[in-house]
Amino acid sequence: MEFVGEHLKKSRLKKKIDLKSVAEELNIQLDLLKRIENNDFSDHLNLVYLIGHIRAYAKFLGLNENEVVKQFKDQNLIDKEDLIEELPRPLERSNFYFATKTFSVFSILLISFSFYFLFIKTNDIYPNYSILPNLPESLESEIEEIEIQSTLRNVNKMQSEDSVNEVSSLILRDINLNDDSIVNASSVIA
Known part of the structure; x- marks a missing residue:
């Protein structure tokens, strides 16, 4: 061969x-x-x-x-x-990259949650509940009556203040008219 x-x-x-x-x-x-x-x-x-x-x-x-x-x-x-040569195995990556990525993710989550609870959810820490307790139905009508009387008093008070303001404005206008007539009479004499 x-x-x-x-x-x-x-x-x-x-x-x-x-x-x-x-x-x-x-x-x-x-x-x-x-x-x-x-x-x-x-x-x-x-x-x-x-x-x-x-x-x-x-x-x-x-x-x-x-x-x-x-x-x-x-x-x-x-x-x-x-x-076919035996291929070498790839080098193992260090866990440094995994650790830094994990730390970054947890840091972002921690900052986000703390921001949410500190600034956004502040009203929920002290919730405002109704001050009125559960009242029997018999007392509800009395409370409504008291509220209506209180409202009527406030309205009457405002009306009386308005009438006082109207009266005072009328008096001031009369005083101004009298002053004008006095000035006109004295200006004719001079």
């Missing part, structure tokens, strides 16, 4: 293509292409990149790239498990 590197080299020489032109066309280092053709797959090469370069080289030469890659994997006993 022919190695992959030898197969690629024979195909390139058969088509009379220079290795340097292949390197320039595929943007692959010339040294790497030489190592692929010599089947020198050292451990420091990443297998994923190496398979990609082999695939591109085979496609450039017009070969079936899937077959060439499969042959390479078979010769080097590469399983899919070897190609």
